Amino acid sequence: MPACGEPADRAASGWRNLATALLTLGLFVGAGAAGIPAVAQTAALSIPIVLPPEKLSWHGDSAAPDISGVWVRVDSAAAAGVRKEGWLPWAPPLKPAFAKIWHDRVAMQAAGTRKDDPVQSCMPPGMPRFDTGMNTPMLIIQTPGRVMLYRDGIPVRRIWLDGRPLPEGKNLESFSNGTANGHYEGGDLVTKVAGVRDQPIDSTGIPHSNDLVIAERFHRVDAQTLRVEVVLTDRTAYTKPMKAVVTYRASDNPLWEPHEFLCTPGEGSHPEIYVH
Amino acid sequence: MRVKQALQGFGLIAAAAITAIAWCGPVLAQAQIQEEAKWPPPGVSFYGDPGVPDVSGLWLGTITGVPGVPFAPNRGSADGRPATYYAPWPLPYSPKYQAIVDARSAASKQGKALGDINAKCLPFGLPLMLVSKVYPDEIVQTPGQVTLFMYNTNPVMIWTDGRPHPSDLKPSYNGHSIGYWVGNTLFVDTVGLVPNTTIDSGRDPHSGQLHIRWSIQKVGPDILHMHVTLYDEDAFKEPVTTTNIWHRKTDPKWQVLDDASCWENNESKTDSVPAGGFFKF
Amino acid sequence: MSKKFLATAFLVAAVIGCGDITPALAHHSFAMFDKAKEVELKNAAVVDWQWTSPHTWLYVVVPMPDGRSERFSIEGGNPGLMRRQGFAKGSIAPGDKITVYMSPLISGKPGGSINAIRLGNGTLLGERLNGAH
Numbered sequence: 001m002p003a004c005g006e007p008a009d010r011a012a013s014g015w016r017n018l019a020t021a022l023l024t025l026g027l028f029v030g031a032g033a034a035g036i037p038a039v040a041q042t043a044a045l046s047i048p049i050v051l052p053p054e055k056l057s058w059h060g061d062s063a064a065p066d067i068s069g070v071w072v073r074v075d076s077a078a079a080a081g082v083r084k085e086g087w088l089p090w091a092p093p094l095k096p097a098f099a100k101i102w103h104d105r106v107a108m109q110a111a112g113t114r115k116d117d118p119v120q121s122c123m124p125p126g127m128p129r130f131d132t133g134m135n136t137p138m139l140i141i142q143t144p145g146r147v148m149l150y151r152d153g154i155p156v157r158r159i160w161l162d163g164r165p166l167p168e169g170k171n172l173e174s175f176s177n178g179t180a181n182g183h184y185e186g187g188d189l190v191t192k193v194a195g196v197r198d199q200p201i202d203s204t205g206i207p208h209s210n211d212l213v214i215a216e217r218f219h220r221v222d223a224q225t226l227r228v229e230v231v232l233t234d235r236t237a238y239t240k241p242m243k244a245v246v247t248y249r250a251s252d253n254p255l256w257e258p259h260e261f262l263c264t265p266g267e268g269s270h271p272e273i274y275v276h
Numbered sequence: 277m278r279v280k281q282a283l284q285g286f287g288l289i290a291a292a293a294i295t296a297i298a299w300c301g302p303v304l305a306q307a308q309i310q311e312e313a314k315w316p317p318p319g320v321s322f323y324g325d326p327g328v329p330d331v332s333g334l335w336l337g338t339i340t341g342v343p344g345v346p347f348a349p350n351r352g353s354a355d356g357r358p359a360t361y362y363a364p365w366p367l368p369y370s371p372k373y374q375a376i377v378d379a380r381s382a383a384s385k386q387g388k389a390l391g392d393i394n395a396k397c398l399p400f401g402l403p404l405m406l407v408s409k410v411y412p413d414e415i416v417q418t419p420g421q422v423t424l425f426m427y428n429t430n431p432v433m434i435w436t437d438g439r440p441h442p443s444d445l446k447p448s449y450n451g452h453s454i455g456y457w458v459g460n461t462l463f464v465d466t467v468g469l470v471p472n473t474t475i476d477s478g479r480d481p482h483s484g485q486l487h488i489r490w491s492i493q494k495v496g497p498d499i500l501h502m503h504v505t506l507y508d509e510d511a512f513k514e515p516v517t518t519t520n521i522w523h524r525k526t527d528p529k530w531q532v533l534d535d536a537s538c539w540e541n542n543e544s545k546t547d548s549v550p551a552g553g554f555f556k557f
Numbered sequence: 558m559s560k561k562f563l564a565t566a567f568l569v570a571a572v573i574g575c576g577d578i579t580p581a582l583a584h585h586s587f588a589m590f591d592k593a594k595e596v597e598l599k600n601a602a603v604v605d606w607q608w609t610s611p612h613t614w615l616y617v618v619v620p621m622p623d624g625r626s627e628r629f630s631i632e633g634g635n636p637g638l639m640r641r642q643g644f645a646k647g648s649i650a651p652g653d654k655i656t657v658y659m660s661p662l663i664s665g666k667p668g669g670s671i672n673a674i675r676l677g678n679g680t681l682l683g684e685r686l687n688g689a690h
Contacts, residue, residue, distance in 0.1 A: 011387055068418070122397075122539040141423065143332065148425065155535030156425055170647040173608075173636075175535045255439055260430060260448040262398065265539055323593030354641060387589050387663055397611070411637055427637050428610070529641060536635055553603065553628040554616040557589065557668060 064184040065220045068142040070256045071248035073135055085132045085202045086244040092206050093239040105205030118199045122263035124154050126176030126199045128214055130228050133202055137251055139258065147182065147189065159191050160185025166194050174198065178214065189218040201232065201242075204259045209236035224250045329494040332417045334530055335522040337409035337502060340476040347477075354410050355523070359477075362407075362506075362518045367480055373511040375439040376481050391479045398430045399536035401449030401473035402466060403488055406432075407504050407518050408477050412530050415492075419453040422455065422462060422492075430534055432433055434464050441467055447484065449473055475506060475516075483510035498524035590660040590670045595686040598657040608646040610635045615649065617657060617672065620643060631659050633671040644674075645681040653677060658685050 094102055108114035119125055125133055136152055141148040149157040159182040166172065166179055172195040173179070182191035193214035200206055212234040219227045226248040233241045339352055341359035346352075352359060369377055377392075394400055401543045411427035420437035434455040441452050444470040455464040466488040475482055490504040500522040507515045550556060561621065601617035614632035618626050633639050654677055654683070659669035673683035681690065 123537050124535060141416055141418055141421075143418065148416060148423075148433060153430065155537075156431060170645070173646055176537070177535050254437075257433065257435075257452075258430070258451065260399075262449075263539075354638075394611075428635070437679070447589070521578075536637065538611045540611075541607055541609035542611060550614075550616065554604070554617070554630040555668065556614065556630065556665070557632070557662065557666075 025076055029266065036224060054232070064142070065189065065218075066142070067189060067218050067220055067226055068140050068148075070251035070253070071138045071140065071226050071253050073138075074247040074249055085129075086246070087132070087202060087206070087242050088244070089240070089242070092242060094268075095207070095237055097240055098207050098209070098237040102205055112244045114205070116200075117203065117205065119203075121167050122265045123199070124176040125251065127157075127178050127180075127196050128201055128230050128244070129191055129199075129203075130154065130157060130177060131216065131228055132246055137256060138248065139256075150258065152259045158160075159189070166192065174210075187220070189216075191216040191218075207237060208232070208234050211236040327458050328462075330417060331415050331462065331492055331494050331500060334412045334414050334525045335500055336412040336525050336530065337408055337520040337522040339408075340404075340408040340518060340520065342476075342478050354412075357521075360407075360518055360520050361517045362476065363515070364516065367516060368513040370511060370513055373481055373483070373490060380479055380481075389479065391472070391474060391481060394538075395473070397542060398472075399449040401429070402432065402451055402469055403475050403486075403504060404473060404477075405429060405450075405480075406488075406490060406502060407475070409520065412525050426519070428538070434462070435460075441465075445470075446468055451488070460495070461491050463489070463491045465489055471531070481511065482506065482508050485510045487540070560670070589662055589664070591663050592625075592660050592686075594661055595672055595689075596659050596661045596669060600646065600660065601655050603649055603651050603655060604628075605651060605652040606649040608636055608639075613639055613644070613671075615657070615674075617655070619657075627667050629657070629659075630668040631657060631671050632668070642684065644658050648676070649684060658683075660686070 004132065020199070041258055058212075092102065105114055105116070119129075130149070130151065134154075136151045139150045141150070145160070145162045147159040147161065149159070155177055157177045159180045161184075163183075164181060166181055174195055174197040176197045176199060178193040178196035180191050180193040182189055184190075191214075194209065196211070196212050196214065198210075200210075201208055201212075212232060215231045215233070217229045219229070221227050228246045228248070229243065230246070231241050231243045232238065307479055321554045336355055337353075338357045339347065339354075339359045341347060341352075341361065343361050343365055347359065367377070381389045389395065405424075405426055414425040416425065420435065422434040422436055424432040424434075426432070430450055431451050432453060434453040436455050436457070439454060441454060445452050447468050447470045451466045451469040453464050453466045455462050457463075469484070469486050469488075470484075471484040471486075473481060473482070473484065485508050487507040488504060489507065490502065493501040493503065495501050502520040502522055503515040503517070504520070505515050506512065563662055598619045599618065601619045603615070605614070605616040607614040612635060615631045615633065616673050617629050617631070619629055633644070634642075635651040636644075653657055656675040657671070658675075661669040672681060673681055673685045675681050
């Protein structure tokens with residue numbers, strides 16, 4: 001069984017909650033005997049829906065923070081204003097060839113002629129947009145050996161915690177989420193992501209090269225707050241690193257579930273532009 | 277609404293009848309499941325009970341096919357094991373659904389694949405992703421939730437925290453799954469599937485009334501038995517069932533790392549014609 | 558839908574219903590190929606190798622017995638599947654000379670589905686029909 005590492009300040013209420021659950025279950029089942037379909041019963045009973053025990057994270061590392069659960073962004077990506085998704089410094093510190101790509105995209109966007117935003121073509125947003133360019137709730141599942149991050153309709157991110165190195169050379173493939181590993185350090189989850197597919201890092205179209213490396217730090221500020229710092233380093237495309245910070249609060253919906261998100265590309269979208 | 281009708285029609289699972297044998301052995305007659313059933317049996321814990329087995333890890337099942345019809349090279353089970361099948365066979369379709377099967381079969385002979393939702397970049401969904409495996413599944417087990425992460429489709433989340441199916445459930449490709457543990461087995465109830473998913477590699481259909489009762493049984497450290505029964509009064513004259521044996525995979529080559537998108541280079545985008553005399557199809 | 562709407566919808570995380578709007582399809586399935594036959598393309602010169610979803614694509618130019626060259630468009634499975642059969646993004650590059658073993662298109666057009674590829678150094682990737690080597 002996975003080891004449950006709980007922070008010292010967390011009450012061990014698992015068994016108390018279980019007893020509550022069974023009591024509620026008994027009433028639930030009793031109502032079932034009356035032949036009422038399950039879904040109608042919940043509305044009829046005034047007993048609250050049973051909640052899972054306080055979030056125990058089976059992270060297998062007693063020193064690890066618990067960052068699991070459903071996190072809702074505090075500020076919207078658009079609220080960052082001109083710096084669309086909060087990237088600093090702004091304007092982005094791009095080397096000349098990459099600055100040209102960006103300026104062309106910005107101009108096309110303004111003229112309504114930009115065709116190469118992969119999101120418009122139903123491609124996944126990839127990294128770092130998964131972190132910085134989305135407003136959907138983020139589900140973090142922590143298990144021994146890896147952390148999974150999931151948002152509606154987007155390929156799940158896996159951060160390997162088992163010490164495996166990132167692949168190198170031609171073994172490092174290009175995925176929209178890249179390949180990520182990480183470790184717990186000083187109460188935070190620290191990650192490194194490489195092998196990110198050629199897609200813009202934000203909605204304005206900032207490009208990157210194959211040398212992009214992304215570093216994240218997940219910091220549990222308090223019971224309700226998670227802060228994610230994202231730093232982009234790209235020796236080929238950027239003159240200095242870029243950084244953004246996203247703040248989340250814990251969802252207050254214990255029954256949150258992901259929504260199915262099906263995308264149909266718009267007319268004139270060309271995802272194959274990114275096929276190299 | 278269809279989901280509610282399905283629930284009212286099938287009732288809840290008969291608690292007393294739920295034993296491993298009932299799930300793995302003879303198929304429950306549809307009449308049986310219309311009796312007042314209780315979900316789940318009394319005294320059973322929903323939660324990440326320390327007594328339940330650990331089913332987490334990377335697991336590979338077999339493909340589900342048609343008895344007597346072999347798969348072409350590289351098209352069968354990913355580890356070369358023989359395919360598994362539904363029983364009874366032939367599938368006991370109602371006349372209305374047999375007509376759909378016949379139409380698809382005729383179209384296949386002409387090189388067309390009717391009902392191929394994947395060609396439209398729609399998710400495979402359930403039940404196919406449970407019973408016909410060409411890629412491994414990663415199962416992740418956390419309190420209140422057992423999640424199956426699969427290649428190129430949305431994860432299947434089985435809620436084990438006691439929540440019921442929502443009353444306003446909108447049909448989806450994965451449906452809605454709730455489960456509970458008994459001994460070495462996770463019993464799961466899935467409803468709310470859109471009618472255009474398929475049940476096997478032959479694109480056999482089902483209706484919007486489909487109600488899947490399935491289980492994940494850990495029979496050994498490296499073996500899971502997936503027992504799946506499809507209840508669908510519209511499509512089938514009786515329930516159909518299949519068992520798929522999932523093996524644990526530890527070799528790194530099996531790890532699902534891809535986050536490919538169906539739209540990346542899709543041949544259906546006919547406005548992007550390759551240059552130089554080549555073509556897509 | 559306008560692009561702006563799509564962008565906003567994405568960032569604002571709308572719950573989007575089942576997308577049943579489908580593009581006009583050059584639709585395909587395995588039924589397009591003659592799986593009982595295997596065609597061998599010798600001395601195929603690689604023009605492009607697309608390591609993409611939902612299918613990988615190989616474009617080659619093949620010298621034919623009558624002296625002309627024919628362009629063949631050959632489809633493979635998605636990268637996850639191909640990777641397990643020994644293929645990789647860097648297995649094949651434009652300019653390589655390879656031998657292709659494919660199930661041909663029933664239509665007779667110059668294309669098919671990859672069974673296996675023999676690289677210049679003799680390595681066989683994938684699996685030939687009937688397990689031939």
